[in-house]
Amino acid sequence: MSSACPSCGAELETPLGCARCGGVFTPEPAPSPFEALGLAVAFEVDPKELRRRLLRASRVVHPDYHGSSTPEVRARAERASALLNEAHELLADPARRADWIVRSLGGPTESEQREMPRAFLMEVLEWNEALEAARDAQPGSPARAALATLEADLRSQKLAVLTALARLFTPLPERGSKSLSEARAQLNALRYLETTLTQIEALRLEASSPS
Amino acid sequence: MGFIELNVLNNSVNNVALGIDLGTTNSLGAMWKDGRPIVLHPEGDSGYVPSALHFTEQGTVLVGREAREMAMIDPAHTLFSIKRFMGRGLADVEADARNVPCPLSETVNGVVQFEMRGKKYTPQELSSLILMKVHDQACKALGGLEVTKVVITVPAYFDDMQRQATRDAARIAGLDVLRIVNEPTAASLAYGLDQRKQGKVAVYDLGGGTFDVSILSIEDGVFQVLSTNGDTHLGGDDFDRTLVDVAKKELAAVVRPSTLEDRAFLQLLRLAAERCKIDLSTDPEAFLHVSLPESGVQWRRKFTRHEFDALTAHLIERTLHSCRRALADAKLSPEQIDEVVLVGGSTRIPAVRARVEKLFGRKPHCELNPDEVVALGAAVQAHVLMGGTRDVLLMDVTPLSLGIETMGGAVAKIIQRNSTIPCQATEGFTTYVDGQGGIDFHVVQGERELARDCRSLGRFKLTGIPALPAGMPRIAVRFHIDANGLLTVTAKEESTGKSARIEIKPMNGLTDSEVETMLNSAYKNAREDFDARRAADLRTEIGTMARATERGLSQAASDLDRETRRDVEEALAAAKAAALDQALDSTALQKRRDELERATLPLAALLMDHVAKAALSGKRLDEV
Numbered sequence: 001m002s003s004a005c006p007s008c009g010a011e012l013e014t015p016l017g018c019a020r021c022g023g024v025f026t027p028e029p030a031p032s033p034f035e036a037l038g039l040a041v042a043f044e045v046d047p048k049e050l051r052r053r054l055l056r057a058s059r060v061v062h063p064d065y066h067g068s069s070t071p072e073v074r075a076r077a078e079r080a081s082a083l084l085n086e087a088h089e090l091l092a093d094p095a096r097r098a099d100w101i102v103r104s105l106g107g108p109t110e111s112e113q114r115e116m117p118r119a120f121l122m123e124v125l126e127w128n129e130a131l132e133a134a135r136d137a138q139p140g141s142p143a144r145a146a147l148a149t150l151e152a153d154l155r156s157q158k159l160a161v162l163t164a165l166a167r168l169f170t171p172l173p174e175r176g177s178k179s180l181s182e183a184r185a186q187l188n189a190l191r192y193l194e195t196t197l198t199q200i201e202a203l204r205l206e207a208s209s210p211s
Numbered sequence: 212m213g214f215i216e217l218n219v220l221n222n223s224v225n226n227v228a229l230g231i232d233l234g235t236t237n238s239l240g241a242m243w244k245d246g247r248p249i250v251l252h253p254e255g256d257s258g259y260v261p262s263a264l265h266f267t268e269q270g271t272v273l274v275g276r277e278a279r280e281m282a283m284i285d286p287a288h289t290l291f292s293i294k295r296f297m298g299r300g301l302a303d304v305e306a307d308a309r310n311v312p313c314p315l316s317e318t319v320n321g322v323v324q325f326e327m328r329g330k331k332y333t334p335q336e337l338s339s340l341i342l343m344k345v346h347d348q349a350c351k352a353l354g355g356l357e358v359t360k361v362v363i364t365v366p367a368y369f370d371d372m373q374r375q376a377t378r379d380a381a382r383i384a385g386l387d388v389l390r391i392v393n394e395p396t397a398a399s400l401a402y403g404l405d406q407r408k409q410g411k412v413a414v415y416d417l418g419g420g421t422f423d424v425s426i427l428s429i430e431d432g433v434f435q436v437l438s439t440n441g442d443t444h445l446g447g448d449d450f451d452r453t454l455v456d457v458a459k460k461e462l463a464a465v466v467r468p469s470t471l472e473d474r475a476f477l478q479l480l481r482l483a484a485e486r487c488k489i490d491l492s493t494d495p496e497a498f499l500h501v502s503l504p505e506s507g508v509q510w511r512r513k514f515t516r517h518e519f520d521a522l523t524a525h526l527i528e529r530t531l532h533s534c535r536r537a538l539a540d541a542k543l544s545p546e547q548i549d550e551v552v553l554v555g556g557s558t559r560i561p562a563v564r565a566r567v568e569k570l571f572g573r574k575p576h577c578e579l580n581p582d583e584v585v586a587l588g589a590a591v592q593a594h595v596l597m598g599g600t601r602d603v604l605l606m607d608v609t610p611l612s613l614g615i616e617t618m619g620g621a622v623a624k625i626i627q628r629n630s631t632i633p634c635q636a637t638e639g640f641t642t643y644v645d646g647q648g649g650i651d652f653h654v655v656q657g658e659r660e661l662a663r664d665c666r667s668l669g670r671f672k673l674t675g676i677p678a679l680p681a682g683m684p685r686i687a688v689r690f691h692i693d694a695n696g697l698l699t700v701t702a703k704e705e706s707t708g709k710s711a712r713i714e715i716k717p718m719n720g721l722t723d724s725e726v727e728t729m730l731n732s733a734y735k736n737a738r739e740d741f742d743a744r745r746a747a748d749l750r751t752e753i754g755t756m757a758r759a760t761e762r763g764l765s766q767a768a769s770d771l772d773r774e775t776r777r778d779v780e781e782a783l784a785a786a787k788a789a790a791l792d793q794a795l796d797s798t799a800l801q802k803r804r805d806e807l808e809r810a811t812l813p814l815a816a817l818l819m820d821h822v823a824k825a826a827l828s829g830k831r832l833d834e835v
Contacts, residue, residue: 055433058604063633063694067389067596078693082633089630201539209532 013038013053016080017060024061024076026083033087033100043098043169045091054088095190098165098183105173107180116189120157127154127196134200139207151200158193161186228360228389228597229349230397230589231342233377235294235446236419236556238262238341240349241586242358243594248401248587251349258352259582260345262419264337265289266327269793271743274344286478287312288327292448293341295420296323296334297380298373307444310481312474320722322376338380346386361386362593364585366421367393368441368610370656371668371698378697389596391695394418395425396436396607397588398554402579403429404591404603410549411437413537415567415575416585417530418555420446424534426541426548435606438540438629440533445526447488447557453522454484458499458512466508476503491516492559520562527566534570540629551575556582606631609692616653616662625690628658633693640686640702646678650686654700673702749800753790756807757783763814775813782810 003012008021015031017024034041037053059065061080066073090096103109116124130143130150137143164186173179230241230248237259240251252258265278266288273281282289295307300321308315314326324331342363350357365377374391381388395414402408408429416423423441427434458480459471470476483501490497496515501508538545551567553575558564567575579587595603608629614622615638625636640650650673657665676684685705692698760783768776782803789795789803 055604058606059601062604062606064390064592064595064605065598065601068598078633078691079635081694082635082691085631085634086636089634205532205536205539208535 014057014060014084016084017057019056019060022060024066024073024080026076026079030083031087032104033090036083036087037091039091041101041104041172043094043101043166043172045097047092050088050091054084057084094162094165095187095194098169098187098190101169101172102180102183102187105180106176107173108184110184110188110191113181113184114188115185116192117185120189123157124192131196131199134203144203144207147200147203151197154193154197154200158190158197161190161193165190226597227356227358228362228593229346229358230362230364230586230591230593231345231349232364232394232397232586232589233294233338233342233345233380234262234418234585235292235421235448236262237582238345239583239586240345240352241583241590242349242353243590243599247404248590248594250583250586251352253348253352258348260341260348262293262341263289263291264293264340267743268328269743270328270330272340274340282478282482286475289478290325290327290337292420293334293337295444295448297338298370298376299323299334310448310477312478318725320725335376335380336383338377339383342381342384342386346384359385359387360389360593360597362390362392362589362596363388364392364394364397364589365696366416366418366441366443367395367423367425367436367439367607368421368443369393369696370443370611370666371696372666373443374696378695388695390592391697392589392592392605393423393425393436393439393607393610393696394421394585395423395439395554396427396434396605397586397592398552398584399425399427399429399434399588400591400603400605401584401588402552402576403434408550411541411543411547412550412552413534413548413571414552414554415530415534415558416441416554417557417563418446419557420444420448422446422530422533424530424537426537426543432602433604433606435631436608436629437543438537439608439610440537440540441610442529442533445529446555447485449526450488450523450557450560451481451484453526454487454499454514454519455480457514457522458484458501458510461512462501462508462510465510470503470508479503487514488519488560491519492561516561523560523562527563530563531566531570534567545571548573553577554581554584607694607696608632609634609696611656611666612658613668613690613692613698614655614657614662614665616655620662621660622655622657622662622665626692630692632696633691635689635691637687637689640673640688641682642676642679642684643681645681647681648676648678649674650676652688654690654698668698671700676704745797746795746800749797749804750790753786753800753804753807756804756811757787757790760807760811760814763811763818767814767817770817771814778810779814782807 003015004010005012005018005021005023006025007023008018010018010020012018014036015025015027016036037050037057039045039053058081061077061084063074063077063081066077069077090100099110127150130146133143134147165183168179168183168186227242229251232239239259241248242251250258260275261279263275263278263282265273265281265285267273278289282291290311290313292307292310296304301315301317301323304323311325316324316326316331318324318333322333322335324333325337346361361381363377363381365374369377378388378391395416398416399412399414410429412427412429414425414427421441421443422445423439425439426437428437455477462471480501483499487497487499491514496513498511498513500511502510548571551571551573553564553567558577558581564575591603592605594600595605609626609632610628612624612628613626614624617623625638626634640652642650651670653662653670654668655662655665656668659665673686673688676686686702687705688700688702690698690700760779764779771779786803786807789800
């Protein structure tokens with residue numbers, strides 16, 4: 001996983017910078033999100049470890065620590081830091097992490113495969129109805145109050161989808177394996193759940209907004 | 212002594228940077244010194260530079276306190292709250308334009324211009340004058356050390372255009388901007404260091420013209436902004452306006468309708484309303500006074516705090532709604548916030564404090580001076596950027612989503628709001644027509660679904676695309692938001708393998724050459740300002756010398772020969788006339804002063820009185 005610093009030879013935690021000599025690098029092609037944070041590709045990621053790695057690497061490459069360097073070094077720090085933040089953001093989100101793994105193993109993209117798990121589809125109709133009813137109702141009405149139940153329902157479904165994904169990704173499937181297509185179906189379900197949860201949040205905020 | 216000298220050497224100009232809070236109402240400079248940030252101010256002065264400008268009849272511009280004082284005498288030529296116009300076009304500033312006592316226009320690139328005494332000024336130029344004043348004062352406080360590197364703060368909710376405008380203002384002022392930092396984040400730096408805070412912190416920053424709320428996680432020196440929200444058109448000015456509106460309605464029965472339209476009168480009314488608001492923060496009731504002796508207007512109206520709270524409740528509610536949205540984005544509930552910090556002069560309003568406390572269920576912190584804490588935080592960040600410490604790591608976010616307008620006028624988001632900066636996203640583009648050499652795209656910032664409801668950051672044009680069948684070129688456009696929250700766009704053609712030079716041109720705001728021209732004229736203005744100051748000093752000096760000469764003549768005229776006496780009287784008359792002639796510049800005044808001094812030398816020699824001699828030569832006794 002780890003490589004050696006091109007300028008001082010120390011072992012690198014991230015290909016973007018060296019904690020020992022303070023060098024900042026922008027290798028081409030750009031490292032993958034997992035590489036950027038010095039992690040092996042896996043669906044399960046410990047969020048605390050992820051954050052620890054982000055902060056450790058940031059203390060090397062963040063532009064704030066290169067404020068009085070040459071414009072060239074400053075530009076590299078900007079780029080390295082952006083790559084690091086981009087990688088962290090992606091890996092911190094299970095849906096985007098899973099999406100990246102499916103694509104990197106040659107699985108179907110979301111436009112190539114749109115279906116969701118069959119059992120899940122049945123419930124989608126009910127959820128949509130509850131959401132529509134709540135949207136048309138006044139804040140404080142029973143239909144709005146029912147949102148809390150809906151939200152709890154969606155959250156437990158989300159947990160179930162994440163568990164299913166973890167199972168599909170352990171061990172990591174072969175390139176082009178059929179389970180990648182199953183993972184995509186779960187991901188489609190996950191995307192639906194997240195969109196709906198965001199809409200519920202928006203409705204709640206709207207209810208408290210000054211008119 | 213040797214050690215002290217070494218320290219002085221270490222503090223050479225290259226190693227220090229200023230933190231500047233460029234505020235809507237006041238601006239302030241600070242610096243890291245002896246292990247902590249300090250406000251830089253002249254002895255016996257708070258250091259606040261009112262963000263006000265006055266345009267004199269002589270064509271010079273007064274900045275700061277002098278300008279604010281002139282607002283009472285000549286409100287028609289005094290400008291306030293320039294920050295509300297930064298990075299804005301005419302169409303965006305309709306409401307604010309009503310409070311401006313001069314005509315407004317727009318440059319071809321959509322930059323607002325103020326027309327004062329026959330000259331046009333962009334907000335960038337005017338802000339640069341304020342920055343120069345703060346910088347000048349800070350350098351004086353440092354004993355004349357010429358520091359050019361600065362960190363400047365902006366509201367967290369400022370979009371790309373407003374940030375660019377701020378950076379351009381600093382460039383016009385001849386300053387080297389190390390970083391643009393968000394105000395609430397800067398405040399948290401000052402607070403975090405001071406109080407050694409840990410945990411989740413909400414910074415509520417209600418200034419003169421803008422409101423921000425930022426939710427941060429502070430842990431082991433890492434200041435990570437989780438979310439930010441706000442309104443770049445909501446601040447103390449709006450609270451003043453509620454009182455102005457009541458006053459206008461009631462004054463309609465007292466004064467002529469034309470008076471209520473008079474920009475100068477409205478400026479006075481606004482200042483009176485501000486005074487009343489400030490009084491209401493400490494007193495349960497206060498008066499709003501307006502007096503215009505020339506039109507016979509003498510009016511006062513009592514406001515109770517209760518009435519003021521009712522008038523402004525909707526403004527506070529808007530800030531609380533921003534707080535709720537920021538909390539939702541940070542995925543936190545109010546109870547999960549460990550500390551609430553108040554920043555900005557408008558948080559002195561008791562109702563603001565009470566309602567913030569109610570929302571978060573805890574007493575907000577206000578130990579640090581809410582007017583100084585942003586500048587102090589900027590100084591901390593300047594210290595970090597100069598390599599002074601690695602104990603602090605600041606991770607801020609971009610406040611607004613970045614997107615590209617799609618065919619139907621919708622927005623395809625490419626960077627989500629509250630992404631940690633620096634951040635980037637790459638988007639693929641291709642051609643629709645065989646041999647197409649260019650592609651246009653429109654970049655917008657904001658949360659709305661339609662591009663026309665978001666802020667346009669500019670239409671970009673990719674040119675130099677190699678001639679290929681439609682759909683073949685693969686152009687990767689990289690959007691990079693840097694640590695200042697500023698966007699840069701770069702492009703690379705990937706299909707041909709050779710890196711064709713793709714050029715990208717933004718089409719809004721000030722161009723580099725405009726900034727260059729303004730830079731020159733700003734220096735010219737600064738020289739003119741300097742000249743005006745020198746001329747004023749000389750007029751005072753001539754006055755002092757003339758009085759001393761007259762006194763001397765009355766005591767010893769009989770002892771002078773007729774010719775000498777005539778010389779003295781002529782020089783005296785000439786100098787007195789010069790002091791009154793506003794058309795004379797400092798060079799001409801200096802000449803008259805020197806002539807008077809020469810002519811009075813025999814008189815001075817004659818007078819044995821040392822005090823008289825000292826006054827005649829314009830010097831203090833101890834300098835003689």
